[in-house]
Amino acid sequence: MIIYRNTKAGFVDDVRSNSIASIIEHKFLEHHFSHNNDAEYRSWANSLQYLRNAIDVPEIDDMCQVAIEYQIPLTSKRVDFLISGIDDTNHNNVVIIELKQWETCGKTSRPDIVTAYTGGANRAVVHPSYQAYSYAKTIESFNESIVQYDISLHPCAYLHNFKESNRGNIDCALYKEALEMAPVFLENDTRELSRFISKLVRRKSELDLLYLIEDGRLRPAKALQDALGSMLKGNREFYLIDEQKVAFETIRKIVHNALKESGNPKYTIIVEGGPGTGKSVVAIQLLCELIRSGYTANYVTKNAAPRNVYFEQLRRDAYTQNYIKSLFKGSGSYVDAGKNVFDCLIVDEAHRLQMKSGMFQNRGACQTKEIIHASRVSVFFIDEDQIVTTSDVGSVELIKECAEMEGSCLISGSYINLVSQFRCNGSDGYLAFLNDILGIRNTANTEMDLDYDVRIFDSPVKMREALREKNIISNKSRMIAGYCYDWISKNDKTQFDIILPDGFKAQWNFSDTNTWAIDEDSFDQVGCIHTSQGLEFDYVGVIIGKDLVFRNGAVQTDYQSRSRTDKSLKGIRSSGNYDLANRIIRNTYKTILSRGQKGCFIYCEDEQLREYIRERIGQIKL
Numbered sequence: 001m002i003i004y005r006n007t008k009a010g011f012v013d014d015v016r017s018n019s020i021a022s023i024i025e026h027k028f029l030e031h032h033f034s035h036n037n038d039a040e041y042r043s044w045a046n047s048l049q050y051l052r053n054a055i056d057v058p059e060i061d062d063m064c065q066v067a068i069e070y071q072i073p074l075t076s077k078r079v080d081f082l083i084s085g086i087d088d089t090n091h092n093n094v095v096i097i098e099l100k101q102w103e104t105c106g107k108t109s110r111p112d113i114v115t116a117y118t119g120g121a122n123r124a125v126v127h128p129s130y131q132a133y134s135y136a137k138t139i140e141s142f143n144e145s146i147v148q149y150d151i152s153l154h155p156c157a158y159l160h161n162f163k164e165s166n167r168g169n170i171d172c173a174l175y176k177e178a179l180e181m182a183p184v185f186l187e188n189d190t191r192e193l194s195r196f197i198s199k200l201v202r203r204k205s206e207l208d209l210l211y212l213i214e215d216g217r218l219r220p221a222k223a224l225q226d227a228l229g230s231m232l233k234g235n236r237e238f239y240l241i242d243e244q245k246v247a248f249e250t251i252r253k254i255v256h257n258a259l260k261e262s263g264n265p266k267y268t269i270i271v272e273g274g275p276g277t278g279k280s281v282v283a284i285q286l287l288c289e290l291i292r293s294g295y296t297a298n299y300v301t302k303n304a305a306p307r308n309v310y311f312e313q314l315r316r317d318a319y320t321q322n323y324i325k326s327l328f329k330g331s332g333s334y335v336d337a338g339k340n341v342f343d344c345l346i347v348d349e350a351h352r353l354q355m356k357s358g359m360f361q362n363r364g365a366c367q368t369k370e371i372i373h374a375s376r377v378s379v380f381f382i383d384e385d386q387i388v389t390t391s392d393v394g395s396v397e398l399i400k401e402c403a404e405m406e407g408s409c410l411i412s413g414s415y416i417n418l419v420s421q422f423r424c425n426g427s428d429g430y431l432a433f434l435n436d437i438l439g440i441r442n443t444a445n446t447e448m449d450l451d452y453d454v455r456i457f458d459s460p461v462k463m464r465e466a467l468r469e470k471n472i473i474s475n476k477s478r479m480i481a482g483y484c485y486d487w488i489s490k491n492d493k494t495q496f497d498i499i500l501p502d503g504f505k506a507q508w509n510f511s512d513t514n515t516w517a518i519d520e521d522s523f524d525q526v527g528c529i530h531t532s533q534g535l536e537f538d539y540v541g542v543i544i545g546k547d548l549v550f551r552n553g554a555v556q557t558d559y560q561s562r563s564r565t566d567k568s569l570k571g572i573r574s575s576g577n578y579d580l581a582n583r584i585i586r587n588t589y590k591t592i593l594s595r596g597q598k599g600c601f602i603y604c605e606d607e608q609l610r611e612y613i614r615e616r617i618g619q620i621k622l
Contacts, residue, residue, distance in 0.1 A: 001071045002068075002070045002071075002210060002214045003069035003070070004023065004024050004027050004067065004068040005067045006065075006066050007063050007066065007204075008055055008061070008062050008066055009062035009063070010066075011052070011055075011066040012055075015048050015049055016052070020044060021044040021045040024044050024069065025041060025044075028069075043101060044068075046101060047099040047160060048068070048081075048099075050158070050160035050190070051081060051099065051160075054158070054190050054193045054197065055083060055194070055197060057194050059194070059198035059202060060197065060201055060202065061085065061202060061203045061204055063203075064201050065083070065085065065204065065205075065209060065210045066081070066084075067081070067083075067084075067210050067213075068080070068081055068082075070213065072142070073142045074142060074597055075241070075421070076428050077135065077138075077241055077242070077420060079098075080097060080098055080099040081099060082094055082096055082097070083095050083097070083201050084201060084209035084213075085202060085204055085209070086202065086203055086204070086205045087200050087201070087202055088202060091152065092149060092150060092205050093151070093152050093153075094151060094153050094154070094209055094210075094213060095155075095156065095196075095201055096132055096135060096136050096156070097155075097156055097158055098128045098132040098135070098155070098156070098157040098158070099157075099159075099160075100128050100157065100158070100162070102117070102159050102161060103161045103162060103163055103166070104162065104169060106122075106169060107169050107172070107174060108124065109253065110124075110249040110250060110252075111175075111178075111249055112127045112130040112175065113125070113246055113250075114169070114175075123415055124246050125242070125246065126241075126242055126245045126246060127178045128157035128159060128170075128184060129155075129156070129157050129175065129179050129182040129183065129184050130181070130245065131157070131241075132155035132182040133155045133178065133181040133182040133239075134239040134245070135155065136153040136154075138241065139153060139213070140153060141239070143212075143216045143217075144216060145216025146212070148216075149212060152200075154200055155181070155182035156193070157182060157183075157185065158184075158185045159184065159185070159186050159187070160186075160187060160190070162186040163186075163187060164186065167186060170184060170186075171186070183196065223476065223535075223536060223537075224280055224281055224284060225306070225309045225310060225313050225517075225518065225535070228284060228310055228314060228317075229317030229319065230317075231285065231288045232288050232291070232314070234288070234292055238281050238285065240278075240281070240285065241420070243417065244278045244282050244420075246416065247282055247418060248282050248285060248286060248289075251269055251286055251377075251379055252286065252289060254267050254269065254377060255290060255295065255344050255376075256293075258376050258377050259343060264340060265376075265409065266406060266407060266408035266409065267376070267378075267408060267409050268380070268399065268402075268406075268411065269378070269380065269412070269416070270380050270396055270399055270410070270411070271379065271380065271381045271382070271412075271416050271417060272382055272383065272396065272418070273382075273418030273419070274419075274421075274431060275431065275591065275594040277418035278418055279349075279383070280306070280348055282381070282418070283346050283379070283381050286346055287346055290343070291327065295343040296341075296342050296343045297343055297344040298327060298329045298333075298342060298344075299327060299329070299346050300329050300330070300331055300333070300346060300347045300348065300371065301328075301348045301349050301352070302332075302349060302352040302353055302354065302367075303352055303530075304330070304514070305516075305530065305531045305534060305535060306348075306533075306534035307328050307330065308515055309514075309518055310324070312514075312515045313518070331354065332358060332367060334371050334373070334374045335357050335358075335363050335370055337373070337374035338374070339373055340375065340376050341374055342374055342375040342376070343376050343377065344375055344378070345378050345379070346379045346381075347378065347380045347381065348381050349382075349383075349386070349533065350380035350381055350382040350394045351382050351394040352386075352387070352388075352392050352533075353367045353368050353394035354367055354391045354392070354393060355391075355393050357370075361391065366402060368393075368394065368399055369405060369406065372406045372408050378403075380394075380399050382396060382399070385440060385590060386533065386587055386590075386591050387587055388529050388533065388568060388587050389568040389584065390570055390571050390575075390577075390580060390584070400412075430594075431594065433616070434593055434594060437616060438548075438555060439554070439586060440590060452598075452599065453600070454600050454601075454602070454617060455600075455602065456602050456603075456604075456610060456613055457602065457603045458610070459603070460500045460501070460603045461503060461504050463541050463601045463602075463603045464479060464504070464506075466601060467479060467539055467541040470538060470539040470598075470599070471523050471539070474538060475520060477537055477538050477540065477596075478516075478527055478537050478541070479525075479540070479543065480527045480528065480542050480543070480595065481498060481527075481528060481543035481545060482544055482547055482548065482585075482589060483528050483545075483547075483562055483566035483568060484545025484546055484547050484562060484605075485497045485498045485508070485545070486563045486564060487508050487565045489507040489511075493507075498526055500603075500605065506524060506525065506526045508527075508528065509525045509531050510522070510525055516531050517531065517532065526543065528592075529568070529591060532591075536595055538596065538597055538599075539596050539598055539600070539601065540592065540593075540595045540596040540600050541601040542592055542600060542601070542602050542603070543603050544606070544609065545561060545605050546561040547559065547585050548586075548589055548606070548609060549609055550606060550609040550611075550612045555609065557585040559578065559582070562585075568588070
């Protein structure tokens with residue numbers, strides 16, 4: 001999605017008339033999008049004046065195409081400025097420009113990371129050159145048209161207020177790699193920026209390059225499980241963006257420093273992030289980097305589903321079973337571990353940690369404490385809104401308590417938290433919408449503000465067939481349901497577990513496979529929270545059972561409508577903790593409704609809930 005597009009001449013006129021900022025804001029409103037804040041408006045008014053000076057030169061033809069605020073597919077990230085055209089050899093080029101109003105920044109000892117005053121505070125952020133480069137590589141990885149039409153992307157950064165006296169803080173050997181990938185231009189470099197652009201963009205292309213960037217055919221979304229084997233071999237499959245990169249480099253530096261320090265210091269790091277913010281991508285990339293550097297590290301998760309999928313994918317990539325199992329562990333693996341036997345334990349989905357381990361949850365004292373005890377550096381990726389069973393005790397507060405008991409230095413805070421959306425087509429608005437609909441928290445923006453394919457169906461059969469069409473493309477679409485249906489087919493394959501109107505019949509995922517999410521013949525089986533959490537799909541079709549209904553003007557939960565074979569609410573009746581049951585049901589649906597990268601199809605058993613959600617998204621009946 002491009003918010004503003006024009007010719008170079010049209011852009012120059014809009015800037016000269018001092019109307020560019022108001023035009024862009026109006027375009028946001030036309031697309032029913034919100035932008036960040038008043039500071040963003042001021043940045044358009046200020047930065048684009050300087051950029052006009054750089055491109056308003058005779059070497060760049062007036063008909064070359066310009067775009068402002070381009071949202072990268074499947075992410076919530078936007079590119080500040082693009083200009084496209086052909087060079088003297090008639091090659092198609094697009095220049096990507098990251099704009100900053102900084103006057104200075106601070107150096108750090110972390111690759112590609114600087115400190116700058118932004119968002120009202122001095123923060124660790126990615127170097128603008130790395131930011132521009134990572135955006136360009138992410139666009140390339142999603143857009144097939146770039147390869148098909150041989151379009152070259154050329155990233156750079158323009159810091160038009162950055163003082164020459166401070167050049168050494170941003171343009172120095174420390175950031176050599178990023179600068180080689182994407183040059184940076186400062187306050188006195190406007191002519192150099194003009195020359196950089198005009199070498200690449202001289203005349204308008206015969207192709208509509210911006211259309212191909214915006215609406216070109218997308219590659220199938222890359223799932224983490226598909227790229228894991230390549231990542232372990234040292235290949236870069238994902239380009240960490242913005243706060244993902246800051247978190248990754250910060251953690252890597254802490255591990256490196258901890259193992260050099262005398263006295264065996266311990267560190268515990270908490271990284272908070274909602275669904276789709278890239279917690280698992282950062283965790284896996286961190287594991288691969290530490291292993292290649294010779295550190296002893298494990299990826300730890302209580303969820304068996306992602307571990308089983310990772311095992312199967314790596315087995316197909318010819319990794320030995322012993323090697324795979326030495327890297328990927330369940331959360332109960334450290335009951336008897338000695339102190340500091342691992343350099344780093346990376347805990348994904350830390351909200352799913354239990355108090356005790358073992359089949360009967362009768363071993364050990366506290367999984368969180370055991371993990372911290374066993375490692376010099378323990379890293380916990382956590383989202384407390386994804387607690388989905390009564391045995392889930394993982395919390396930020398518990399991690400802090402256990403770190404203190406183990407004498408481990410605690411590191412947490414907004415500078416390493418993950419906030420940007422890389423699922424649900426990058427729609428922060430969709431996640432806000434789910435929070436509001438499900439009553440998890442009130443949100444100021446309850447309207448979806450980005451292009452995410454969400455549909456409400458009156459027929460579960462029609463939903464399944466619409467989803468089947470998506471699955472044919474790449475076998476990355478699945479049905480998931482709330483746990484309201486007894487699993488009778490576990491012992492009798494002739495039976496159907498889920499029987500709904502319109503002749504819909506389906507079984508829960510097969511009991512004889514641990515890899516339902518990737519099996520070739522599993523589409524017609526229905527997954528649940530336990531087989532889908534920690535994984536992602538292109539599209540999901542979600543069946544909302546009778547444990548979530550709409551009554552008396554509000555979305556309500558009914559824990560008694562859960563299946564008797566589901567143990568997620570074990571102990572609720574005896575404890576009387578119905579608030580916890582209510583929280584678990586709402587968290588469960590938020591989790592499964594946010595598994596799809598491109599879209600979510602929904603069928604609700606409760607007709608009133610179906611109509612309420614339809615009304616809220618303003619969608620006609622399908």
